[in-house]
Amino acid sequence: MTSHLRRALSCALAAAGALGLYAAAPARAADPEPIKIGVISEQSAIVGQAILQGAQLAAEDINAKGGVNGRKIEIVSYDDHSSASDAVRAYQRAVQQDHVSAVVATFISEVALAIEPWAARLHMPTITPAAASDLISKQVHDKYDQYKYMFEGWFPSPILARATCDASGDLFVKDLHMKTAAIVSEDADWTKPLDDGTAVCLPKVGLTVVDHVRFNPDTTDFTPIYNSIEAKHPNVIITGIAHVGVQPTVQWHDQQVPIPLGGISAQATNLTFWKDTNGAANGVVTQTGTVPGLAITPLTLPVADAFQKRFGHFPAFDGFTAYDAVRAFAGAIARAKSTDPDKMVAEMEKTDMEGTLGHVAFYGRQDQFTHALKYGPGFVTPVVMQWQDGKQVCVWPSDKCPAKMIFPSFVKVQQAANQ
């Protein structure tokens, strides 16, 4: 090579090196570039769409108030097609190509568990607004220094079980004098700890568990299942279902199974569920975040109305939790005055925020469910609703929700409740 060329080459290399160093420099708070938050969810499922919509709404509200540290929030969305491998690929792209500062991901536990090690490897603050497997928080607890980047925006299954038992004790034992229950759940990661929890706590509130069924989430014919349950004569069926919902509910109604459905039916919390089941949902009881018209916090109704105006319908419960999740991240970034992951995590742990479903805070390193949403009075507690004549009516806890449960005529419950 001639010396001319050599000098030109070394100049070019130096320039490239300088440019590289400049590009690799961490974003400064004064930089007007937007803060990107990745949202990975299942766009073909209503519960998955709600996550993106809630996140978008939160970003718009935050930006309307000036953004964070002078920067706007930008939502970058990815459809994971309910596939863990697609979700992981999307996650890698979000972090390494699109340079997001935080990720809101999925309602499916299998997907969240696939993403979690990547949050650890890539040091990316991540929150799942709805996945409930207790393994998510267990890994954060056991391997804190690596897994501290992972947060949960709703409750882990053991807490969901606790809430189910609390509600069942009031609704089914105290009000309806029931004595026996059947636990019926889809066979999925989130229901294993759920069923372990309810199997223990239901007897403690007065319901003997006479049957325990775990069915394949691909089941389309629930007749044999209802048949075998009916043969054991439980007073109530406590469900743990999220991947299915329409089919078991419609078949329950069409076959006129005389046992009420309670527990958790995540799809029943969607406003479209009435139409999807052609009204077969009438009488279905399920745990949820809130119902239309119920103001849990001063934020609940305004956000619900904004969601309705923007997207045309009341949000599924994880529309609310995703909204709160983005606000929690925004708060953490604002307090940390940076998007450095470790600083963000430290600030996320200090989250003490009025959310849409209650007061948002996360369990700490010493607690059992590290980085999961805090449960209890003063924080967030689920409510229980029942579909009545096309409306979601809140029926528990009685201090927030005085309405009584009403069951269709084919369901056998004590007469006292039908008034």
Add this chain to the structure above:
Amino acid sequence: MIALQILIDGFAVSALYGLGAVGFTLIFGVSGVLNLAHGGIMLVAALLGWWIAADHGAGPYGGAAFGVLMGLVASYVTYFVVVRPIQRSRAIPKVEEEIFILTGTLLWGIMIQVGMDYIFSNNPVTMQPLIPGVVNLFGVRTPWNELMIAAVCWTTIGLLWLLVNRTRIGKQLMAAAINPRGLTLLGFEMSRIYLIVWSIYGVLAGLAGVLLASFFGISSDNVGNLTASAFTIVILGGLGSVPGSLIAAYVVGYAETITAYLVAPTLRPIPALLILVVVLYLRPQGLLGRR
């Protein structure tokens, strides 16, 4: 008691499987097409029928009628846009035509699935039962709708039998299944025959989709399973044999129901696959297969 429950539940499920499988085998028998978009066509009929019934207040009967019509339309689109161009293409050698059609319909089925997923989401939908309520049949509480579905399936199959065996058109269809070249030499227009068979197929698949939606519910996730299930039954019964498909549908339907009731509901899909393996091993042309 449980035996009676199995008998009734299995009867309705098998009738439904039979309706879908008969259409599938008819298309293969007469026009040589293994239509892997079968599940997709059923889905289109079911989703659009539900949409008209729910969103536009057409009610269960209006929705069902519209669904069947949409099944017909989907069948035509499959024939005219996917199958016929491949059959008529000069670029594809005759020996490879079937593989191309197979692949074409498979891809088309996937396109339908993804398209419907996009428009309607993968939330399952159910059609309102055409007859609500339950009846006590020998001590077994059975929804009227289930009995009605079995009745509709068998009436349709009966009408199909009449069409095939007692009408001139039906005889032409059967002749086309046996020897298409011979039929052409006799001066019959094969394109008209194909049009008729795809029309019959569209109605059958549309009806099967609508009834399935009112019995179990349907979602875009089911497309692959529906096609696979029809495929299994048809192979078991013998490709191209309508009575074979019906017998196979009952074998599979009852095997599944018995498994679901007596073994475990999760193992429901297993017996069909085991039976398929045994049949392919012992009698690969199927129970009553011709080709």
